[in-house]
Amino acid sequence: MKRVIILLTIIATSHLAEGKIDLVTLPERDSVQLTIYNSADLTLVREQRSLTLKKGWNWLQLSWANTLIDPTSLSLEPLAGGDKLEIRQLVFPARTQQVGQWLIHSQISGKLGFEITYFTSGLSWRAFYMGTLAQDEKTMELAGYVRIANNSGEEYENAQTRLIVGKVHILDQIAELAKRNYPYGSPIPVPGERGGFGRASGRDLRWAEVDHGLRQGLSCGYGGGAAGFGMARPKEIKKEGLSEYFLYTIEGTETIADKWGKRLLSFEAEDIEVESLYKYDEERWRGQTIRFVKFANDEEHNLGETPIPNGNVKIYRQADDLGHLSYVGGTSVKYIPVDEEVELNLGPARLVSVEPTLMVFKTDNYRFDSRRNIAGWDEIRTWKIEITNTRELPIEIEITRGFGTAYWTLVYVDIASVADDAISYEKHDATHARFTLKRTPRSKWTFGYTVTTYHGVREEVMPK
Template identity: 25%
Template sequence: MRGFFVLITSLAALIPVQAFGRVELVVLPQREEVRIRFHPHTSSALVQEMRRVTLKAGENLVELSWTGIDINPDSIHIAPAPERGEVVVESISIRPGSVPSLLWRVRCSEPMEVPVYITYLTGSLGWEGRYVLILSPDEVEGALGFEVKVQNKSAERFENARIEFPTGAAAALSLDRGESKSLELFRIEGVKVGKLYVYPASGGELTEVYYLLRNDEEHGLGKVELPKGIVHIYRRDENGGTAFLSEDELADLPIGAEARLALGKSREVEVKKELVERRKLNVRRDKGGRIAVADVAESYRITVKNHRKEKVRVEVEVRMTDPDWLM
């Protein structure tokens, strides 16, 4: 039969340390379990620790401190999990100092060792993602790998921590003080990649080239949202070697969405924009017969020439300054 746990107050109701009187102080031992969860769209990590504390019957004052770690005090949650009896957390307080301490007053129905789960948000643990996309020689598909670097910017050591990432993947790592570690979370073969040529509205002789990555099952993805990260793009040659092509930044890519990864500029697709005709419409003249007001209608011819052997997708950007236009 499980025990009973009650939390009466929280950090919202802090009390002076002196109010604990002569109750014996118990220092919480080292963590036995730790779980670190990184969420998308936030720079904080959610940490859950499990520590065991020995309590006597009656009132107990428990102290917990961290070294050199940025913790949001409003996010701290404490949950004893007694196997029997009753444990009541009556109050929680923060004792300032060079090493801030969390003090909580606990009433226990009988002497026992109690697992305690402590949850908090910290900005001292971080991660960043990096993708490697290796394309086939014909650039129609590739292998997409996702690597992460986990950073411990605190002065605490996290031993055998279970680390959970926004992709749903998890890994067990030990992170020393100030340490960073890298690991590959996944590698997906057979990802279908599109290619797009864009002629910018600013004109010029070159087209901009993008690889298209769609996060859906039809294109070999679509299992999870892809978190943001730098994408390094390579292409295999016929001899099995690889050549670096470019790098671009991928924003968070939800399931079903498409991303454009810039490759550079190219002459493989030529686009020419020519003015065919310019006419004045709705002309109004002054008393001297000079044109005072008139609308100008312009006609352009856009010619696209593909120098590649296969069909390509082309977008031509045209800046429309007048809402009344026809194509």
Template identity: 20%
Template structure:
């Protein structure tokens, strides 16, 4: 407690260094936001220093700043400044902080009498505040303990009432610096630090037409600021990819080069470039990020993009065989025979440079809408989209088709232990209750062993990976399609 008071007194005695942009008037900070809920912030500060030792406190920070990531750099003379000592004060004025200050003391609490509806004041001694200070080992705090009329209760009896804050009240996070300068005067410095609480995600809205699968696409970037700080006129870049960080988070300042986007004749768009093993997206204009705010910016758009509507029947239900070993998979006749009846509805397209959008798409959620005959748009499903490079194929799961039903059953299984082989046969039926014929892709997993051969099949198939085949069949309206095959495994 005494340590907190001493630090507050020191902070109150020091000048608060303001923020002045170097270069263009009103230029804001530069922020690189990672899709792992942290960001690198770079600000230019104009500081008035004297020759020798200087003590300053710096505001305009975040509540989730990582102190050991702070880098202070003189923009003109890298050797003219040294940070002799740095302290981060992030435990700002709050109810929990003041309760902790009153532990062991009697405090007034305001309550509402449920019978009369009138406000009343009761007194209670704060035995334990339950507040975990910023940066302490306890992250979530504990339950407060208050003594009222000789009885302990594990909750606040009402709204605590405090006296007015003194001059040493910490209203915003501060950096307390002891700096050495080789000369006196006004100098521009770059301050950079890593902070938690800043993140971003991509969302996509695709609208398909009534009679075809071609679609219009709009991609949005959502910036989320829960850092406890605010950024005015910030130049923002977004990093897509998984940047390695140690656990627990060990901060390090990542100094990234600036990217200058060309200004096209139409409204500026989000630009993208590769950076090492990641992709960096630059917003075209400065944005203001308020604490607790969720801001959306459009970053890609495409019209009349080619796509294909797919129906996929993947009938095997392999999740029920968890824990089965290779020997059981080869020798147990019932392995892999459990099935489901669901036929998946999917949308498939190529992220082509010629057809569009043709840029690396960061992972996110894609929502798909379909235009109805009366012109209204109806939501028909959504799917997770992984990081997708240009010219890669995308297959989106939208849901299960209502009017399509699948059926899968094993018709034969025989094992020959002397020849170390097994043979198996399946029949798959897909029934179509729609008013028009549909194309269905029937997927089969050859899960028993890695060495296999299709001995006989009713329809042509395509090998999609080492243990998967796919039949592409047409199912007539009001009818069904039978697919049968016979496979031989050897080991």
């Protein structure tokens, strides 16, 4: 059901000031295109309508009651014959609300095509993903979806639907602009309404869940031309980079009723080689070992066609040969550019642990000032790091250790006799070292290091 219509009234006037109404028409939209953003509550609507103009002055009235249209974004452009038409002004009449009138001077009479563009609030989309790990967790299938919701108060029938991936800068929330009493505000402050052109207080749309939107199946085709002969197929989504954005154009057209949602498959990739990566960093995760699944958004991993938009990810694992699944965990993924590595944080690891133990603490090399106060010293700590991998899979682990000072040196200590794997560390930044190592399935392994930190005048022993 169409709840709200945009009323187009053409008022041809012999004398401008008299406002004599000659003609009222209600032209249907010829076509409509929606470009929906996900970083802001913003949709660019572009509709084409055929209007009958008379030679001379014409008033074209547009009303948008009960919608979430930003009146400051309204734009009217002729599709052809622009040199015969002059759009003189857009008037928001006094003592009326949600009405705009264009004053058009036409040198010709007859039916002409126009394009009306505007911003609306209330349409939104988001990306989300489902990953299914193989039993050996060496590969993963990944399916990306987009889910569109319409809470705009307007029904869009057979709309070409496009989605924008990217972080757009806006000054005012469209929903706020839509609710203003006066389109451009008033020089007199109106209670509860912000003046003119301040900065937006927040930019993320609150996603309104529309549960019955899930009635739309994933792979049953949505009409509008996608189905062809024989078996229907899911619609394709064409992806293209523009400026700092990616534009997803959904094949054919969509009808998105008010308060409904729709889910579409964005991409599917199989046999993505993944690494099981574990990280340990007390400063970030308070002693927990965190599990990651690591891959890259590139061709080598059967991906890399476009960036991956940020969204939630649900990771499953093939539980057996019969296709049963087990749920591994959910996380969110940030925007991943093409060729960048992806690390999906699956939360605390249950089967891999890292346990640092302080084995030796001593101080040394005291220096005293002329008053015999302590002026410098070294602190020497020997740590034992025990890594337990109870999984049946080999793992990679990254351990970050912070020293609280930029004055430190580190040497390995052969605590355990096991030395089958070379470990290495790199200076991560001035105050941290990072160890990366690979471990075999079902193994326990220990390594050690001694870190010396220099304090007071002993800082000077640090190599320049």
